[in-house]
Amino acid sequence: MTNKLVLIDGNSIAYRAFFALPLLNNDKGVYTNAVYGFTTMLLKILEEQKPTHMLVAFDAGKTTFRHKTYQEYKGGRQKTPPELSEQFPLLRELLDAFGIKHYQLEQFEADDIIGTLATQGKEEDWDVNVISGDKDLLQLVSDQVKVSLTRKGITDVDTYTPSFMEEKMEIRPDQVIDMKALMGDSSDNIPGVPGVGQKTAVKLLKQFDTLENMYENIDDVSGKKLKEKLITHKDEAFMSKQLVTIQLNSPIEIKLDDISYPGYNTTSVSTIFKDLGFQSLLTRIDGAEVEEEEQEALDAIEVQVVDEVTSDMFIGKEALEVEMLEENYHLGTIVGFGLVNEHRHYFIPVDVAIKSDAFKQWAEDPAYKKAVFDAKKVIVALLRKGIHIKGIEFDLLLASYLIDPSENHHDIPAISHRMGQKQVLFDEEVYGKGAKMKLPEQEQLQEHITRKAMMLYNLKDDVIQKLEENEQLELLQQLELPLALILGEMEHTGVKIDKSRLMEMGEELQQRLKTIEADVYELAGETFNLNSPKQLGPILFEKLELPVIKKTKTGYSTSADVLEQLKDKHEIIPKLLLYRQLGKLQSTYIEGLLKVVHDEDKIHTRFNQALTQTGRLSSIEPNLQNIPIRLEEGKKIREAFIPSEEGWVIFAADYSQIELRVLAHIAKDEKLIAAFNEDKDIHTRTAMDIFHVAEDEITANMRRQAKAVNFGIVYGISDYGLSQSLAITRKEAKKFIDRYLESYPGVKDYMDEIVQDAKQKGYVSTLMKRRRYLPDITNRNFNRRSFAERTAMNTPIQGSAADIIKLAMIRLDEKLKQENLQARMLLQVHDELIIEAPIDELEQLKQMVPEMMETAINLDVPLKVDYAYGQTWYDAK
Missing domain, CATH: 1.20.1060.10 (Taq DNA Polymerase; Chain T, domain 4)
Incomplete structure (x- = not known):
């Protein structure tokens, strides 16, 4: 029996799968669309070809030996989306589960690994099939070597043999290198000869057979301009040929005998399928077929790539996706804009948007309502381009975070997955049922960005309904979203x-x-x-x-x-x-x-508002x-x-013991409330209670220990934790805590009640309805249950304190603008606000800032704010 060798271009197939399928997560919040698409293709190969030997080759890195020849090789490529990058480790795990070897080699590309092994297989007279999306590999085609190129999605392929190439491309496999040398390849940034396309290259090769022969007989080339181009760019043509030539003797350390494939272990594969959430593929590993091999493939959408922004594109309710591949939006580059409303799906190139008065007018007009993902990022990114966006009425990132802050993934596809929403827009009239588009790289990216805007648009109503059910819509609209707009301006201003x-x-x-x-x-x-x-x-x-x-x-x-x-x-x-x-x-x-x-x-620090x-x-x-x-x-x-200006100062204001004041309010403890209302030193008061001594007998050390107990209670500290922080025995620590709870019975009742409440509901809430889910609150494991109980006690306190300073920031920002002051907020550090202002506004700030902060919310106890100012943040203490 003839051996059958299958060689797969891992990077190419993963990339195509990523853009062919919706950007989905499994139930763990892990991106899986590229892995899923790769798997469907893999199962089809195994079912149809039954290989005896198999390998998946990957690129090892950005730099290869080709960069020594041409430093700009592959220089024009877009950065790999992070949603794809993080799937490569999963892909390798999947291959391991299948028992399929994978390999990469420093300084070499997957093509070179494939070329070397294909040549070895050919010499052994094996049947070799190469699977990729890269036409460069067509140079390997021979009577023994077939190359299957993906055509639509990832399972629809064209299989190239020498006769098929002659018929379809009118060249032999060995002429692929010469054709590429002449026409270049923009995707790999290979120059070729400017102005020579595939049609001209094929015509020249039909006449001269090879690149070398053409240049030896350059006078026989017809067309004066073409001849001039060929002569002028001769060096680029030969360099391009060198770049596109696949190495057939790469120094790989893997041999044909190492990649034999006896088949996969059903248990191993079913385990990883379940882990990845590939339930629909489980039947395939038993040999059963599914109705559609690409059930999850994207329905086509009509993406209108805009070359001029016009006012009639906007109807007043749009979803805007600002795509940046870099995480740090203060330094990153905008890739493009996706803009969707109920009528159209637009992709707006960056240059087109930024130079457009119509786009700027729409963005800065608050009457036009916008839904975005990560308002703060959008604000900063556009401010860097001289556009101050207004009218943001919905932020999907913040909404998802409020619904469940314990989720690790709050990106658009993950949210869509959790909301159980269909993630593709299907226009049957335009494309016909089940139609898919074959897109080149740039168009894929444009569609990818526009789809995210579409998903954002489609998710908005469902997410708002969920917030309303949780009584959290006000929390988004009155607190988190206004704060995001302020934080965006603060970040952009910088310190x-x-x-x-x-x-x-x-x-x-x-x-x-x-x-x-x-x-x-x-x-x-x-x-x-x-x-x-x-x-x-x-x-x-x-x-x-x-x-x-x-x-x-x-x-x-x-x-x-x-x-x-x-x-x-x-x-x-x-x-x-x-x-x-x-x-x-x-x-x-x-x-x-x-x-x-x-x-x-x-x-320019970045404030993480959804962490x-x-x-x-x-x-x-x-x-x-x-x-x-x-x-x-x-x-x-x-x-x-x-300060950033001459004659300005730094003004710092911070809440005094805000969490203890919130505790007094939430617990409704009369003694604690009275202590704050009478403006007593709360740590001295607590020291009197836990040490059973008069006020004039309290030492500095007693007060320090009482302070540790006070804040320990707020943070749900255990007797062990308190013993460690005070360097006392656990027994002494327990005595301190017990005496505290005896002295403040309202706090004890609050702690008991909040834990019971959390066990019934599964979550606790702050004063402003912010939720924290506690799945371990009924766990049988003592340590996990105890941690959840302490979390139940302290989250309403810490969370409410966090909400209060956010409210204060919103009120202060409104007041500063209302009074037309130059003073501006720079930083928020826990309970402290840092402001810079001209010296002549100082007297107003002394009155305004404490007032805005102390009246941010009505509690049973007064809020107290201390402030200071100076030439530096250090001086404002």
Whole structure:
């Protein structure tokens, strides 16, 4: 029996599958459309061809040996969408489950691996079938080697043999290289000869047979202009031929014997199918057919690619998708715009939109209502292009986040999948039932972007209905969406950085680190690498004979928690701890901040509004909410944050004990409410209760411990957690907590009731109806159930506090604009707002900011705000 070798171009087929099928997730929120499409093709091959040997080849990376010849090789390609990139590991897992070998080789492409193995198979007189979407592989065609090129979707192919090529393309397989050398290939950025297309190239090859022979007889070329082009671009033609020529003797380390394929294990394949959510394919692995091989293939939609934006495109209710492949929208490039309304589906190229007065007028007119995905990103991206978008009335990202903040994926296809909505628009009149379009790369991308806008448009009503059912529509419309618009402006404005001061601090820290390093060497009696646990461990636990706290597989543990337990055992330990703290300041905050300073010496952090389950904002690139302020050196980093204008100041305002005040309100504890209403120091009051002493007997340490108990209660701390933070016994910690709950029975009742409520509903809510789902609240596992119970207690407190400062930001923003002040918000850091303003507006801010923050919501206790100002953020303390 003749051996049958099947070689698959993994990257090419995965790419085509990705664009041929809807962008779907499985129930874990993992993208699977490319893997699904690849699998349907794979099953068809196995069923029809029954290969004895098989391999899937992948590209190893962006750089290949061809880049040495031509640096711009493949330079014009769009960046792979992240939704596709993350499916390649899944694809490899799928192949492993099937028992199919896959291979890649550094500096070489999948084509070269396929060419080498196809040649070896040919020499052994095997039947070889190559499967790809890349016409370059047609140069491999011979009597033994067939090349199947995907035509529509991924399962519809044309199979090329020498006779089929002669008939269809009018050239031999060996002439493919010469044809490509002449006509070039825009998808791979291969220049060829400008002005020579496939028709002309074939005509020349019919006359001269090869590229070399044509140039040897260049005078016989008819047409003066064509001859001039060929002569002028001779070097490019020969370079192009070199680039398109597939290597048939690549230095691969895999042999034909290594890729034998006896078949797959049904159990392994069914397991991964179930894991990926491919229920419809389970029957296929038992040999059964399905009614349609491409049930999930996209119905065609009519995408109108716009070359001029006109006012009649807009009807006043549009969905706008602003596509950026880079995650950081402050630096990323807009790929294009998808715009959908009930009548049309438009793709608007970036240049067309940005240069259009009609587009700008529509975007900036609040009367035209827009639905978007990630309003903050849209605002920043368009502000960078000089357009201040108005009229955003719906944000799918924020809506999905509010419905369930525990979900990891809040992108458009994932939301569509969860909402159970059909994700394709089908225009039967235009395309006919089941029609599919064969699209080149650019058109695929245009359709991909427009489809996302279409899905956004179609999802809006269902998502709003879900929010209404959850009593959360007001939370979106009155809190999160207005805040997103403010945050977008804040991010775009950015914060001015004094780079010279930051560098100066870096030099000061470097000197401190050198001094500490010298002290540690002296105490250790030798030099070593302070950052190496392997070198530090023996110094501490063998030479200095400190007690061993913990061991790892590689030796002694020198982690921070271990060093904390040893800090009273030897004077070297506090120095090591300080060295690490200062080292982190230097690398993460000094060097880290300097890396992200952009134009006008500003940094533009990104506030993540749809991440935390409590509703708190987080900050990335850079994270400005985690600058360590326990160390004075950490606090001083804030000296580098300065006003962006001469004669301006930094004004900082923060809530005092907001979470404890929220606890008093939610728990309805009379004693706690009275303490705040009488403006008592709450930590002193708590110290009196847990230590059973009079106010004048409270020591600083007692107050510190009471403070830890107060905030421990807010965060649902256990007796073990409190014992660790206060360095006391667990028994003492439990006594503190018990006494606290005896003193504030309303808090005890709240904790009991909220846990029971969570067990019944499966979630808890904040004052503004923000939900957090707690699936482990009834878990049999004690640790998981206990964590869920503590989360049930603290989420309404933390989440409500987060909602209050968001409300305050919205009210303050309205007031600043209403009063026509120049002052502007720059940052929100947990309970603190950072503002910059001209000095002459200071008196107004002193009155306005506390008023807006303290009256953001009515509680049973007053909200209290402290403020300060100065020439830097550090001074505003």
